[in-house]
Amino acid sequence: MITRLAIEGYRSIRSLVVDLEPLTVVTGANGSGKSSLYRALRLLADCGEGRVIGSLAAVGGLDAVRWAGPERGTRGGQATEGTVRRGPVALRLGVATDGLGYAIDLGLPVAQCSAFDLDPEIKQEHVFAGADPRPAGVLVERRRGVVRVSTDGGWAELARGMHPWASVLDEYAGHAEAAELAGARRMLRGWRFHDALRxxxxxxxxxxxxxxxxxxxxxxxxxxxxxxxxxxxxxxxxxxxxxxxxxxxxxxxxxxxxxxxxxxxxxxxxxxxxxxxxxxxxxxxxxxxxxxxxxxxxxPQLIVLNEPERSLHADLVPALAERIRRAAEATQVVVVTHQTVLADALGGLRVELEKQGGETIVAGREGLLDQPSWHWPKR
Structure with a gap:
């Protein structure tokens, strides 16, 4: 089961960490960032399929989806700071489960002459145990083109010279010395999304x-x-x-x-x-x-439903809520909805999103220190 989701630098999300339960309901007004959270989950699933670079390129590359606000937020009525970027452009996605976790750091390509200038680069990937990818729990680490795996005797190099568009999950999931890669890929591939039912x-x-x-x-x-x-x-x-x-x-x-x-x-x-x-x-x-x-x-390990109430008469909402609750007894379910009636009928963990200073946050949080901990590895 996914226990924690972390997103940084994506669309309206500057930095967001949320805990998830067997049934989690993501709500909020239109434009609050629900779709950004949903799409971030889809990008993580794309990592398991080896197509995250292509998915980002298809929507215009990293420049089209990265956080467009200041490096420092404007919460609590504070003045905007850091309008000139000092750090590197980064889109970071991570997920922790009750088994293995996975985190990826994507950035702009190094200046070069290429026809594929919409392709971002994979700067880092980490497979880890625990609530977040802090050093003590990292099992497999990829930095740029170098991959190494944690062993009883310390770190052992697994590969060198990886292409910046290739994921370690796709390239080395079958390696005998890094079984954790296969587990992480299988976890991400076990998610299902239903938002295109016609x-x-x-x-x-x-x-x-x-x-x-x-x-x-x-x-x-x-x-x-x-x-x-x-x-x-x-x-x-x-x-x-x-x-x-x-x-x-x-x-x-x-x-x-x-x-x-x-x-x-x-x-x-x-x-x-x-x-x-x-x-x-x-x-x-x-x-x-x-x-x-x-x-x-x-x-599946996870089912994500995006606005499942579309086209439904209000009389069908209680029956749908019952189906979702019963499914959550065997499969983790995340429901993204703006309909209060459905959210109330579902129960489960409620994650309500709102915009503050153009930034998506969880309603009721005082600031970044008020959200679950997550330690992104430094580049």
């Missing part, structure tokens, strides 16, 4: 799908029927029946298969025939998609 008239979930097992829901929901059927055959049939009854009393989910293709249908009280996926309302389809994501046969 419910429009041409949504993939409204079309018949090939009848093949699906242990997890696709990002766009294209395999909805297969994911639900796989969950049923994996023993989650009663939980699925309960999810349907809570949201649509008296209704029954059907997953007919015709010529090797299957689709979702819902038999509702008083209807002579079931309504198929193309006929379902956006809210009904959204609820079924979220249910499939939360009941998938393959249980």
């Amino acid at each position: 419910t429009d008239p041409s949504a993939p979930a409204r079309r018949p799908q090939v009848a093949t097992r699906a242990s997890r829901l696709d990002d766009d929901g294209a395999n909805l029927a297969a994911a639900l059927q796989t969950a049923i055959e994996a023993g989650w049939d009663r939980e699925l029946e309960r999810a349907i009854e809570d949201a649509f009393p008296g209704s029954r989910l059907q997953l007919p298969v015709v010529d090797g293709r299957m689709q979702v249908a819902l038999q509702q009280p008083g209807m002579l025939r079931p309504l198929t996926a193309p006929e379902l309302s956006d809210g009904t389809l959204q609820y079924l998609l979220l249910t499939a994501a939360l009941l998938s046969a393959e249980k």
Whole structure:
């Protein structure tokens, strides 16, 4: 389970450290920084897939996403200081779990003639044990092109001359002397994000799908029927029946298969025939998609839901909250929402964000000393 998340120098986040629990609800007004926190989690997941450099380049490079405010904040009505940057440009992301932790430090490339000037460089990476990457807990350290691993006899060099665009998680995760790298990569790859579930008239979930097992829901929901059927055959049939009854009393989910293709249908009280996926309302389809994501046969380490209440009628919010709470009993869940009704129904740990002097902070904190500790390694 993720116990602590740290972000520095990203969009509206100058420096933010938050503790997470099995169910964490991130709330705040529009523009408070919820999306920045969500995207930072996605970038950390990209580190596990070896594509964080490409993800940053795709949005315009480090200059497009780095913290744009002063080096020193303006909290408490203080005057802006440090408008001329003194330290290096840095985007730092880190996560600690109850097992291994991972931290990455990205910066601008050294001046050179290259067609890939939107690519930032990886300056440092650390895999560690404990609440943050302080020296005593570091297990694997990458500084520039040099990688070394902590052993019983001290530090041993693992590699030298790494490319600045290559992650140590991707290059050396299978190395026998650094099993921690494989563990950290597996941890990051075990996260799932659901923010692109489509419910429009041409949504993939409204079309018949090939009848093949699906242990997890696709990002766009294209395999909805297969994911639900796989969950049923994996023993989650009663939980699925309960999810349907809570949201649509008296209704029954059907997953007919015709010529090797299957689709979702819902038999509702008083209807002579079931309504198929193309006929379902956006809210009904959204609820079924979220249910499939939360009941998938393959249980991820973390599920992150970004504004799951989109398209849902207020009457469906209690049923959705129940699905999320029950899922959090087996999988860590982070929900990002601006809807107070959903946040109140979920319970769990509430992290409320707000803007102060243009900077995203956690509401109620007095300053940086009031947040959980985190020690970024110096360059």
